[in-house]
Amino acid sequence: MRILVAEDEWILADWIAEGLRKFAMAVDVVYDGEAADEHLAVHDYDVLVLDRDLPGVHGDEICRRLALSGADVRIIMLTAAASVRERIEGLGIGADDYLPKPFDFGELAARVQALGRRSLAPVPPVLQRAGIVLDTYRRQASRDGRFVPLSLKEYAVLEVLLRADGAPVSAEKLLEQAWDESADPFTTAVRVVINRLRTKLGDPPCIHTEAGVGYRL
Template sequence: MRVLVAEDERDLADLVAEGLRRHAMAVDVAYDGTAAVERLVVNDYDVLVLDRDLPGVHGDVVCRDLVENGARTRILMLTAAASVSERVAGLGLGADDYLPKPFDYGELVARVQALGRRSHTPSPPVLRRGGITLDPRRVQAFRDGRFLRLSLKEFAVLEVLMRANGTVVSAETLLEKAWDEHADPFTTAVRVVMSRLRTKLGDPPCIETVKGAGYRL
């Protein structure tokens, strides 16, 4: 899952980003509204964690423009204002969810994961396919009951493949969904992670390479 955290409190933004990465998410950070808009134009995010009171371009404007442009990115709005009227106003702008500060971190993660499941075709909290069980909330994966000791990147790649429901996923899409903006598109990162993942999944092989197109689970 690819997430953008737009928050001007740098320490909070970095803590939120690092925590989401521990749940195998690819996370970029913007410290003001202008930077958030620039990243949203370039990258296809599943979820935007958006502070409402951003400097530069206000969070309300970021939210409204994203919705009006028909983006599929789901929006979790954060704000220090916790009144009902403020929540109603935020949701009225098109935000999918609303979380007042201070917030419980576990709740934030759960809400981001829930929104991520809705960013494409709705999918269940625990994914199952071909004997593989993947639980994003616990960051755990099993094959035929055997626990898979996956790195966070291997877990993220497997999650993208499972959410594709048997369709081919290109290397470019994997880079977009499982790596952040610092990934080099000309590296062999996808191929290396895919090789390790295949080894850990074991036999019979379950990841197919579709020549010139990508990978399919």
């Protein structure tokens, strides 16, 4: 799942990002509205965690533009304004969810996960294929009843492959969905993680390489 955190309080923004990364999410961080616009134009995000009072371009304006454009990204708006009227306004301009500050991180993470599931093609909370069972709530995997211990990055890549439901996924798509913007597009990181997954998932081989296309589960 690819997330953009747009929050002008640097410490808060970095804290949110670090916490979400522990849920195997790829997270980019910006600290003003102009940077948020630039990132949204380049990357396909599943969820935008948006501070309503961003400097540069106001959060309300970003939210309105996304709603009018029909973008698939889901928006959870953060704000110090907690009145009912202001929450109604935030939802009225296109936000999918609204969370007043201060907030509990566990609640934010749960809301982001819920929005992420809505931003993608509808899928069950448990993904299954080739004897693999992936519990997206507990972030646990098994194959043929055998528990498979996964790193956060291995989990993220396996989830993308399972969501593809047998269709090939390019290395570029895996980088987009499982890594943040710091990932080098020429890196061997995808191949390394795929090889580790193959080893952990065991025989018979279930992740196949299609030359010039990508990887298929």
